[in-house]
Amino acid sequence: MFPTTADGVKLHGWHIPGPSPDVVWLIFHGNGGNISVRMNQYQEIHRRYGGSILAIDYRGYGRSEGLPSEGGFYADALAARMLATELHPARFSATKHVANLPVPTLVIHGDSNRTVSPANAERIFGAASDPKQLEIVPGGDHEGLDLVEPERYHLVLTDFLRKYDAL
Numbered sequence: 001m002f003p004t005t006a007d008g009v010k011l012h013g014w015h016i017p018g019p020s021p022d023v024v025w026l027i028f029h030g031n032g033g034n035i036s037v038r039m040n041q042y043q044e045i046h047r048r049y050g051g052s053i054l055a056i057d058y059r060g061y062g063r064s065e066g067l068p069s070e071g072g073f074y075a076d077a078l079a080a081r082m083l084a085t086e087l088h089p090a091r092f093s094a095t096k097h098v099a100n101l102p103v104p105t106l107v108i109h110g111d112s113n114r115t116v117s118p119a120n121a122e123r124i125f126g127a128a129s130d131p132k133q134l135e136i137v138p139g140g141d142h143e144g145l146d147l148v149e150p151e152r153y154h155l156v157l158t159d160f161l162r163k164y165d166a167l
Helices: 035-049 070-087 118-127 150-163
Strands: 012-016 024-028 052-057 105-110 132-137
Touching: 012 035, 012 070, 024 035, 024 070, 035 052, 035 150, 052 070, 105 118, 105 150, 118 132, 132 150
Parallel strands: 024 052, 105 132
Antiparallel strands: 012 052
16 A cells, blocks of 8 residues: 655555554554564554554655655654545544544653654553553663563553453
8 A cells, every 4th residue: 555645655565454444553663674573563463453554654754755754754644644545534533633633542662762762652642531551661762672571562452452452
């Protein structure tokens, strides 16, 4: 699939259909590489939680056009959400920013992330509306937080999903 952003950048992504049409995971792979480097993560999420997955190479990575930037990342996320709306219209509301999201928000971030400071995760968490949860992974860098402490990572994710009746 190739969603196009509002500023005309063509992105590359995969849609992995799941058993539940009402749950869609939008996943960006992180800094470096492309969507293929996180295939194990997609399989584990699919196995544990079901739902469909939209894995997107944001601009400048993989087969997506453009150059990475913070503003570009937000535009990429909005374009991916619009494609998700077409594929799964029942579960997506028209939201623009994390502060206006009408759903529980879980922010997971590594305390050793040298690419995106933990302060940014705290800023995003602070802007999110309730209910929300911030999970800082000790020793977690920018990529592979699910690999640092897999059982803890999935316990936090499972508990969050159960708490809000999403699992």
